[in-house]
Each structure stands twice: as structure tokens, then as C-alpha cells.
Amino acid sequence: MMYSLVAEAYEKIEGTTKRLEMTDYLVDLLKKTPPDLIDKVVYLTQGKLYPDYMGVEIGIAEKLAIRAVSKATGRSEKEISSDLEVTGDLGETTQKFLEKRLQASLFRRPLTVQTVYRTLDKIAKTTGSGSMDYKINLLAGLLVDATPKEAKYIIRTVTGKLRLGIADMTVLDALAIAYGGGKEARDVLERAYNISSDLGKVAKVLVTSGVEEIKRFKVSVGNPIRPMLAERLSSPQEILEKLGGKCIAEYKYDGERMQAHKDGNKVMLFSRRLENITSQYPDAVQLIRENVKAKTAIVEAECVAVDPDTGEMRPFQELMHRRRKHEIAEAIVEYPISLFVFDVLYVDGRDLTLEPYLNRHKVLEEIIEEGDRVKIATYIITDDSEKLERFFEEAIENGCEGLVCKSVSEDSVYQAGARGWLWIKYKRDYKSEMTDTVDLVVVGAFYGRGKRAGTYGALLLAAYNKREDTFETVCKIGSGFTDEDLKKIPELLEPHRIPHRHPRVKSTLEADVWFTPRIVIEVIGAEITLSPVHTCAMGIMRKGSGLAIRFPRFTGNYRLDKAAEDATTVDEIIEMYKSQLKRV
Numbered sequence: 001m002m003y004s005l006v007a008e009a010y011e012k013i014e015g016t017t018k019r020l021e022m023t024d025y026l027v028d029l030l031k032k033t034p035p036d037l038i039d040k041v042v043y044l045t046q047g048k049l050y051p052d053y054m055g056v057e058i059g060i061a062e063k064l065a066i067r068a069v070s071k072a073t074g075r076s077e078k079e080i081s082s083d084l085e086v087t088g089d090l091g092e093t094t095q096k097f098l099e100k101r102l103q104a105s106l107f108r109r110p111l112t113v114q115t116v117y118r119t120l121d122k123i124a125k126t127t128g129s130g131s132m133d134y135k136i137n138l139l140a141g142l143l144v145d146a147t148p149k150e151a152k153y154i155i156r157t158v159t160g161k162l163r164l165g166i167a168d169m170t171v172l173d174a175l176a177i178a179y180g181g182g183k184e185a186r187d188v189l190e191r192a193y194n195i196s197s198d199l200g201k202v203a204k205v206l207v208t209s210g211v212e213e214i215k216r217f218k219v220s221v222g223n224p225i226r227p228m229l230a231e232r233l234s235s236p237q238e239i240l241e242k243l244g245g246k247c248i249a250e251y252k253y254d255g256e257r258m259q260a261h262k263d264g265n266k267v268m269l270f271s272r273r274l275e276n277i278t279s280q281y282p283d284a285v286q287l288i289r290e291n292v293k294a295k296t297a298i299v300e301a302e303c304v305a306v307d308p309d310t311g312e313m314r315p316f317q318e319l320m321h322r323r324r325k326h327e328i329a330e331a332i333v334e335y336p337i338s339l340f341v342f343d344v345l346y347v348d349g350r351d352l353t354l355e356p357y358l359n360r361h362k363v364l365e366e367i368i369e370e371g372d373r374v375k376i377a378t379y380i381i382t383d384d385s386e387k388l389e390r391f392f393e394e395a396i397e398n399g400c401e402g403l404v405c406k407s408v409s410e411d412s413v414y415q416a417g418a419r420g421w422l423w424i425k426y427k428r429d430y431k432s433e434m435t436d437t438v439d440l441v442v443v444g445a446f447y448g449r450g451k452r453a454g455t456y457g458a459l460l461l462a463a464y465n466k467r468e469d470t471f472e473t474v475c476k477i478g479s480g481f482t483d484e485d486l487k488k489i490p491e492l493l494e495p496h497r498i499p500h501r502h503p504r505v506k507s508t509l510e511a512d513v514w515f516t517p518r519i520v521i522e523v524i525g526a527e528i529t530l531s532p533v534h535t536c537a538m539g540i541m542r543k544g545s546g547l548a549i550r551f552p553r554f555t556g557n558y559r560l561d562k563a564a565e566d567a568t569t570v571d572e573i574i575e576m577y578k579s580q581l582k583r584v
Helices: 003-015 019-032 035-045 062-073 077-087 090-099 113-125 131-145 148-158 168-179 183-196 199-209 236-242 282-291 316-322 328-334 357-367 385-397 483-496 570-583
Strands: 229-232 247-252 256-263 266-271 296-305 337-347 374-376 379-382 402-407 419-427 438-447 456-465 470-477 513-515 520-524 527-531 546-550 553-558
Touching: 003 019, 003 035, 003 113, 003 148, 019 035, 019 168, 035 113, 035 199, 062 077, 062 090, 062 131, 062 148, 077 090, 090 148, 113 131, 113 148, 131 148, 168 183, 168 199, 183 199, 229 570, 236 385, 236 419, 247 357, 247 385, 247 419, 256 282, 266 282, 282 328, 282 337, 296 316, 296 357, 316 328, 337 357, 379 385, 385 402, 438 470, 438 483, 438 570, 456 483, 456 520, 456 570, 483 513, 483 553, 527 570, 546 570
Parallel strands: 229 419, 337 374, 470 546
Antiparallel strands: 247 379, 247 402, 256 266, 256 296, 296 337, 402 419, 438 456, 438 513, 438 520, 456 470, 520 553, 527 546
């Protein structure tokens, strides 16, 4: 398969502002892809070579990529850097200089997808002495054979700035249409993806073996399961009403969520974003090895930093000192951790994801041997709102964020990769007028004036609509930013800058700059109001009106641990608005 077909599809996808068109272009590309390459094309379209949990990154920094472009085009690194300052996109700069290259057609060998993938794989896996020069030569060799358009997307891929903005759910839609017989196959594909976290594998099995084989996907140790997410409400009464009058409530610890996979003595740890973080927590590996009394198991836990002198829990920010590649031994001593286990998804060949939560919790109590540093999350089962409120206050007193209240009904399965009303967060900061902080996605920006001239004066933020896989604007924010933030934010957003509104963004406002939905920040506000301008929940609460956050302010918290699709949802904004109405 020629790589030019991939590049042409990417160009069409990048150029559209219509989500349905974007899906159509992707369907067309997948139909043109041979079965033996479908997984590789899916990975490339995601901007990667393998599923995230394998931890293989192409790893070409922009400065190294510039050196490769210089070799391929014969232009100086200074010329390329100067043009990059103008375009803001090394892919465009590369395309421009290759278009000017003389006699290019005399020396080009047409690029295939196999050649591009194989070369990028070599680049990703090359290590040791002289590896940087070798990587640069491999990349330069690809660019010499590439057309200008192909080179643009190769450079964007290796630098992690593909900018297509295609979400996993869009790929699943396209696969269902192209090979599953229609969108009705989407749920089956999504289930397979949610329990395997490998979109390329799902595509390969679908194309080679059909939907029936997709239905046979099983949970397996070593393949992380996409985490179940919680909705939020602001009072015990609302929570109990939503959960059928009774729930199991657990402490919500201020730590890092981990999914631990145990296979004999081998233990792997994955973050909520499915990154393999095993090497950063050797002490957690040992705790799982010793305290999980099953040969094979998948459990979920909150990893919390603790004070070695008092045993008290430390805030999440201190735990982040553990996310390092070097001096791990020193970090273990300086920032010791405890694990609070709250769910079990698999034990010794038994898939528990489709069993009710109380069943899973019973199994959890059977396989966890508690100790000083490993405990089952503190919990109660109650149908009493006053008791729930007291337990909430107890959790806060003990250094937690609040509670996670979970359904005890027969249908309380583990909804992998989904946010639903089986789990509901009840946090301290939700008790303000607006039910407090929300995590929103930056989709656009407006140029600053006066003291903010030369940077962004305000950002356009959106909530995520899971049903439509879109981002709906909910506020324009210009408050709460320090001078350091005003300098940092343009740099943070630049890799995601695109020339037009992204097709997954719904906005009636016209921003000065648009971005691929990627960066999530935490926001606090006075209240949620009806808005004729913002598209969040448009027409749901009142015809012609959406919902907006009044007087939004940045809290200073960049939620880089969250994907855009993990941000606050439109449904959550609606529930928060309804809660306000009840309190009036």
C-alpha cells in the first residue's frame, strides 16, 4: 500500500470542519487498506506505532527533526528554524522546502506504508551510543524518498504533532461502517477495545475474522482495561436518589489511580491513561506481589503519598515527584506510598467486569491481604443520606478529596472506558454555588490586548459530549492566569494549533486561534447560567440556549493527566445546573 494514500486521506481529514466528512474520509482510507496493514494504519492515524501501554514512543525532538530535514533538503538548520518561526509547524516547513528541491523525482523511491512504519519502528527502538545520529539518518532517508505532502505528515508523526484530532471513538465508528456492517456494530467493537486497549488489534481481528470473533475478546493480564469513570453530584440526597436509594460509598483518595496486573511474580502497573508506570513504582510492584493473594489478577488501586514519620496522607502534588525516570531509589525513600485497593476486574481466569460491584468487592476482600501499606479503600454501605454526609466529612478529615458512591444493583457492572451513573463522585469542592471545579478542554484562544499583547488574552473552553463525540463550548476564560501561565500556555498549546475550528468542536464564537482538543485545565466559577452564545447542552434546558459558566477562573491546575475525552461532560454540566435550581 502506498503511503501517499494515507497522506492524501490525512490532508482531507485535516481540511474539513465537518465531523461526518472526517469519518467518511477515514472510512475510505480503511477500505483501501490491506488486511495485513490495517493495524499499522490505525496506529499511524492515532499518531503512534503501538498501543500506549507498550510504552514505545518514536521520540524525535523538534531539534533533531530539524537536523533530519536539513539533511534531506540541503537547507541549513538556521533557514529551517527561521521558517518554522513563521509557520509554527515543522511539517509545513518541510513540505515547503521539499517542493523547492530540484530534481527530486530523479532520486525518489515511492514510499509504502510498510517502509514508513518499519523505519519509524527502527527510530523508536534504537538506543545506545550513536543512536541519535542513526535516528536522524533514518528519518532523513525517509524524507528524501517522500513527496512534499508525505514528508509533512511523516514529520508531524515523528514529532508527536499529527494534529488530525481523530479520537478513538471516531476510529471505532469508521471501522464499524467499513467492516462491521454499519454503526450497529460499534458497541461490540467498543467493548473489545475497552477490555484490550488496543485499537489496532481490534481493527485487525475485525478485518480478518469478522464481528463474531470480536465478540470473543476476553480480559487478559498484561492488556490494561480502559478505566471506568464517575459522574458527579453535589448532595447525598441526589446521590442516593440516582443510585436507587442505596449505595456503597468509598473514600476518594488524593492520589494516582493505578491498574495493577499480576501474573505470578510478574507485576505491571498502568496509569489511568494506560501508560506503563511499572518502573516508577518498584515499591508498589512489591506490595502487589506480596499482598494480592491470587496467581493472576487485575486490581485497581489509588496510590497515595504518605508521610514516613506520621503515616498521614500527602497531597497528590507530592506524589508526582515519583513520576521520574532517574533517582527512583531516592524518591522511594523521600516519597513513600500506600495503596488503597478499590476494585478487582480479573482473578485466576475469571472475568469480573460483567459481575455486579458487590460481587467484585467480595472477591477483593478475599484476595487482598491488608497491611500497613496496602488496604482496601475505606467504605460503608448505606441508604441514609445523613450517614453518607457524616462519612463524607470523615473522609475529608482524613485527608481525602471526598467519596465515590457506587451502585449496589445487579446491573452494576464495570463499565470499561465509560462514564456513567453507576459511580458518582461527591467531593468537598462541589459544595459551592457552582458545585465548583470542572475540567475543561481548550479548543480556541483570543489574542490579548494591553498588558497581554503578544500572548493570549482569553481561552475558549469546552465540555465533552460523549454521545456525539464532540466538544461544546461552555465559557471564555481570562482570569486566574499568572504571568508565568501567560508565557507557558501558548507554548503548551502550540503543538495542537490548527488553521480552522476542529470538526469535533461546536462553537458559535469565532476564535482567533483554534486547537485540536487536547489540553485540559481546571476551572472554578460562580454559577452555571443559560447562554444564547455557548453550545454546551444547546436546546436541552431551554430552546435556543446552551449552558455557560459565569465568572470562570483558572485554578492554576493543568490536568495533563487527563485526555480531552476524560474532561467534564455536558451531562455533568447539566446535572450541576439542575442542582443549582434545586437550591434556589
